[in-house]
Amino acid sequence: MIFVTGKLYWPETLPAPSLYPALTEDVKCDVLIIGGGEAGALVSYYLKQHDVDVILVDKRRVSGGSSSANTGLLQICNDKTLTACMHSFGEQKGVRFYELTRQAVDELEKISGQLDRSPDYIRRECLYYASEPADAESLRTEYQLLKKYGFPVMYFERADIEKRFSFSKEGAIYSKGDAEFNPYKFTNGVIAHSVKKGMRVYENTEVVHQKVQDGGLLVYTNSGRTIACRRAVFATGYEAQSMKRNANAVISSSYSIVTNQVEAFTGWPHGCLIWETARPYLYIRTCPEGRVIVGGLDEPLQKQDASSLNKRDQLLAKIQELFPQIPMRAEYYWGATFVGTHDGLPLFGEQEGYPHCLFTLGYGGNGTVYSTIGAQIISDLITKGSHADADLFAFDRRKYASATV
């Protein structure tokens, strides 16, 4: 599977991350986490709250996968509107999903505050605008639903947008409670935090096979060394699709740029997050170093190398259209594999054919927030045997759904 290509920005913000050895001996633990991206890091965080004996392995360096390509927007509202969630899963489960995303954004703030190095978590307001005038009606319906269920939203008419921003749109939802952060610093920081609590980490260590043994698992790595464990958690991100393809997963390519440091964010109040109703959507944020991050232009899976220069120029043109008064050039750009789901929700829990294994696949544009929900569910499944929201994200959840996004 094509993964990440181009010139990444986040690794440059943390020039000396902690390094971990490769596995060179046979070892044992209670829970093995496979994958050192955000999802694996977050599972380790919650398991270490319960003092579980954990080993984490990654076939690359930790945070070397999708978590380094992530643009770091942390949103309550997401790819699947509350309206669509309620259509698909019913009122109670639809609203519950949105409550969970709100809690996860708060949870990420709490975790960020516990790390030795700040991952630049900053609360941001968010503008979700109508890409076309015809989208304003459904946007207003979405606003009314969000307001009804207590989410902190306002509706902006065209005049409200023109008064505040350098561009004009027919309408927009303006919300509070979202955030931004640096996903690379965060993932490295959470893993370092778990290491301080006794977790063992092995980089450049690939899991190639596992078999049931003694009521648990014996896991084989590429070096021939083994890990005996009671449970294994696959936090292998989009690469999980190479191991077992899920019918619900939709694989595509996504593109991002990071601009030069700009002098001022003129016509962009409070450096709020910005996204839109079009699908695929454009999404935009600022970052503490004074740069602008733009992502989008998703398309069916491509050889990203070939198209990322073209996409870089298109993304730059789109941001300049919104903010013509801010001179920008793309200093970093990348293309990355991206996986969403047909029904709009991530996938957490057990899969048939994998005894003693759990999966946390935070698929979707809000992958960090989803991975936070997933980590809490996986940790509870391991330490308590159940979690009240596990059914909503189960791999066989089709029995709960009545429609797709």
Ligand SMILES: Cc1cc2nc3c(=O)[nH]c(=O)nc-3n(C[C@H](O)[C@H](O)[C@H](O)COP(=O)(O)OP(=O)(O)OC[C@H]3O[C@@H](n4cnc5c(N)ncnc54)[C@H](O)[C@@H]3O)c2cc1C
């Ligand atoms: C361009 C782009 C922009 C995005 N922007 C946002 C955003 O703004 N906000 C947001 O919330 N989400 C965003 N996402 C989604 C987000 O990046 C992902 O949901 C999240 O990073 C996934 O984390 P992960 O840990 O599941 O996967 P990864 O970070 O990919 O980690 C998986 C790890 O597993 C390892 N691995 C795989 N197989 C094995 C094996 N067999 N043995 C050992 N190790 C293995 C890999 O090396 C990798 O390090 C974006 C994604 C992309 C592509």
